[in-house]
Amino acid sequence: MLLGWLATPATGQDLPDLQTCLNSYVDDYEWLLEVHADDVLEDIEGGIWHVEEVPNCVTMAIMICDAAEASYACQRDLADEERALAEAIRAGLPDPDRGGDGWAKRLYAATYDLAHGISAGDDCAGTEDPMTSWCLAREEGNRLRDAVSAWQVARYLDLVPPATEAGWAGPPPPLRPLPRPEGR
Numbered sequence: 001m002l003l004g005w006l007a008t009p010a011t012g013q014d015l016p017d018l019q020t021c022l023n024s025y026v027d028d029y030e031w032l033l034e035v036h037a038d039d040v041l042e043d044i045e046g047g048i049w050h051v052e053e054v055p056n057c058v059t060m061a062i063m064i065c066d067a068a069e070a071s072y073a074c075q076r077d078l079a080d081e082e083r084a085l086a087e088a089i090r091a092g093l094p095d096p097d098r099g100g101d102g103w104a105k106r107l108y109a110a111t112y113d114l115a116h117g118i119s120a121g122d123d124c125a126g127t128e129d130p131m132t133s134w135c136l137a138r139e140e141g142n143r144l145r146d147a148v149s150a151w152q153v154a155r156y157l158d159l160v161p162p163a164t165e166a167g168w169a170g171p172p173p174p175l176r177p178l179p180r181p182e183g184r
Helices: 002-007 020-036 053-067 069-091 102-115 131-156
Strands: none
Touching: 020 053, 020 069, 020 131, 053 069, 053 131, 069 102, 069 131, 102 131
């Protein structure tokens, strides 16, 4: 679904907002978990974790802000939205079992630590608008990506509920059918 949004040139009004994009993303992830429930994870071509889609959602949201009348304020609001989403995700993550066996439990501990990392300081220090607004949205998007990464591994280990049950995502929008080719 995300690839369809990224495949064609778009204006801000043609793009999904951050939450809609994330809703589709986590729905796709739940589908992958279901489809590959009986598969050995190492044998799944392409894997099931694709957190690079989170920055794609952030980029589309920034593009929506670029088209807004008050684009700097929009990007600052977007940074607040990303921060709140990341906090909601982190709040639902259980502490990792640091003595647990298996690579997935070790991976969860690492992604949990990354999601709960402490910043070395203001990533956007010394910048002025428009760079400050863009930087804030981008950096909060990176922290959101880290939180989603930890959630994905926790979800794989069945430590957390689906994002829709946790309350930080909703159902994806319905898919529109593709138009029929001319003459059909």
